Amino acid sequence: MTAALPEPESTLPFLPYGRQVIEADDIAAVTAALQGDFLTTGPLVGKFESALAATVRAQEAVVCSNGTAALYIAAKALGLKPGSKVIVPSLTFLATASAPHLAGAEIVFADVDPDTGLMRAEDFEWALARAGNADAVFNVHLNGQCGAIEAIHEIARRHGLKIVDDACHALGTSYRLGGAEKMVGENALSDMTVFSFHPVKTVTMGEGGAVTVNDARLADALRLHRNHGMTRDAEEFETTEDAFERPGHPNPWYYELVEPGFNWRATDIQCALGLTQLAKLTRFAARRRALAAAYDSLLAPLKPALMPVAHTECLPTLHLYPVLIDFAACGHTRTEVMARLRDEGIGTQVHYYPVHRQRYYADRYGHTDLPGADRYYARALSLPFYASMVLSDVVRVAEALRRVLHL
Structure with missing residues (x-):
C-alpha cells in the first residue's frame, strides 16, 4: 500500500491543508507566456481548452477566469433567469448556489448523506417536492467523489431539469456506467461540467475555471457570457446598418451586445500554467x-x-x-x-x-x-x-x- 510512495523527509515545518505543486517547467511556461505577444486571450487559451476537453473526453471546453465564473456562465448558458429554480446540495462552497442565484434563479437546498456529504436520490426528490418545479440541478462532486449520479440523472430528466455537475473538486475522477469507464467532465449524465483550477485543487492555473460541454449551442452561449455578452459573429448581427459595409461584408471593428455581461476571460498566462499542470x-x-x-x-x-x-x-x-x-x-x-x-x-x-x-x-x-x-x-x-x-x-x-x- 505504501511501497509506491517515496521516502524523503518532509521539508515543510508546517503542513497546510492544501497547496499547489509548482515545478520548473511550470515556471518556464509562464515565463515564456510573459515574453510572448499575448498576455490576455491568445493562442494558449485554445490550446488549454483542447487539452482539457481531450483529458476528460468532452467535445468542447470553455475556459474562464475562475470556478465561480464557470458556474455563472453555465447558469447563463442554460437561460436561468428570475423565476427559475435550481436545486443545490447544501454541503458545498458558496459559489455553487450564488452563481446561479446571481443569474436570477432562486435556490432550493437539498440535504446530503451525513457520511459522504453527497446528495442522494431521496434528497434530490425531497428538494424537488419542496420546490414544486425546478429548471436545473447543480450536483456537487464533493471532495472528489461522485455519488448517485445515475439516479439523479434519471430523476432530473423525468422532471425536465438540466444538469450541471459541479466538479471543482473532481478533475481526474472516473466512474462506471453500463460496464464502461466514464470521466467526470465527459458529460455522459449531465449537460455541462464545471471545474476549478484554484491553487489547492489537483491542477492549478493560479485562478481559473472551465466548463466542459458536448452541445455546440451551449458552448457558443458559454463563450458569449464569458466575454461581456458580446458577439463578433457576423451571422448573429442584427444592427445591419452599422454592422456591414455592404451585404456580406461586416465591418472589421464591429461587435454587438447581445446581453450585458461580465469579463470572465482567462489569460494566456493562466493557460500556460494550466497546460503544464494538466500534463501532470x-x-x-x-x-x-x-x-x-x-x-x-x-x-x-x-x-x-x-x-x-x-x-x-x-x-x-x-x-x-x-x-x-x-x-x-x-x-x-x-x-x-x-x-x-x-x-x-x-x-x-x-x-x-x-x-x-x-x-x-x-x-x-x-x-x-x-x-x-x-x-x-x-x-x-x-x-x-x-x-x-x-x-x-x-x-x-x-x-x-x-x-x-x-x-
Whole structure:
C-alpha cells in the first residue's frame, strides 16, 4: 500500500491543508507566456481548452477566469433567469448556489448523506417536492467523489431539469456506467461540467475555471457570457446598418451586445500554467490516491471516534481528505482540536459550513431542516492533502491526531 510512495523527509515545518505543486517547467511556461505577444486571450487559451476537453473526453471546453465564473456562465448558458429554480446540495462552497442565484434563479437546498456529504436520490426528490418545479440541478462532486449520479440523472430528466455537475473538486475522477469507464467532465449524465483550477485543487492555473460541454449551442452561449455578452459573429448581427459595409461584408471593428455581461476571460498566462499542470494530472492523481490509501490505513485504528469520509463506488482523484470526528466523545471542541494541531505544525480546515445556514440564504428562505448536511458539517475536518506530501507527512498527521484526541 505504501511501497509506491517515496521516502524523503518532509521539508515543510508546517503542513497546510492544501497547496499547489509548482515545478520548473511550470515556471518556464509562464515565463515564456510573459515574453510572448499575448498576455490576455491568445493562442494558449485554445490550446488549454483542447487539452482539457481531450483529458476528460468532452467535445468542447470553455475556459474562464475562475470556478465561480464557470458556474455563472453555465447558469447563463442554460437561460436561468428570475423565476427559475435550481436545486443545490447544501454541503458545498458558496459559489455553487450564488452563481446561479446571481443569474436570477432562486435556490432550493437539498440535504446530503451525513457520511459522504453527497446528495442522494431521496434528497434530490425531497428538494424537488419542496420546490414544486425546478429548471436545473447543480450536483456537487464533493471532495472528489461522485455519488448517485445515475439516479439523479434519471430523476432530473423525468422532471425536465438540466444538469450541471459541479466538479471543482473532481478533475481526474472516473466512474462506471453500463460496464464502461466514464470521466467526470465527459458529460455522459449531465449537460455541462464545471471545474476549478484554484491553487489547492489537483491542477492549478493560479485562478481559473472551465466548463466542459458536448452541445455546440451551449458552448457558443458559454463563450458569449464569458466575454461581456458580446458577439463578433457576423451571422448573429442584427444592427445591419452599422454592422456591414455592404451585404456580406461586416465591418472589421464591429461587435454587438447581445446581453450585458461580465469579463470572465482567462489569460494566456493562466493557460500556460494550466497546460503544464494538466500534463501532470496522471502523476498528481496517482500520488493523491496513494496518500489517501495511507491515511485510510493509519487512521483505521481511531474508529469510531474518528472516521474517514465514507467511500463511494467511483474511482476518485480526491481534492480533499476529510475525516469525521465525534468531538464531544473526544472531549474537545473542533476549534480546540484545530488549534492544538496547528501548534504541532499541522493545518486543517472545515469544508463546508452548510450554505442553507448562511445568513443571506437563511434570511431569504427561512429555516430549512437538512439534518444530513448539519451532521456532516458538525464532524468534518480536512487534513493536509496535496501531491508533494510524502509518507512521513501522513504518519506525522495521524500520530498528531492520536495525541490531540487522546485516542
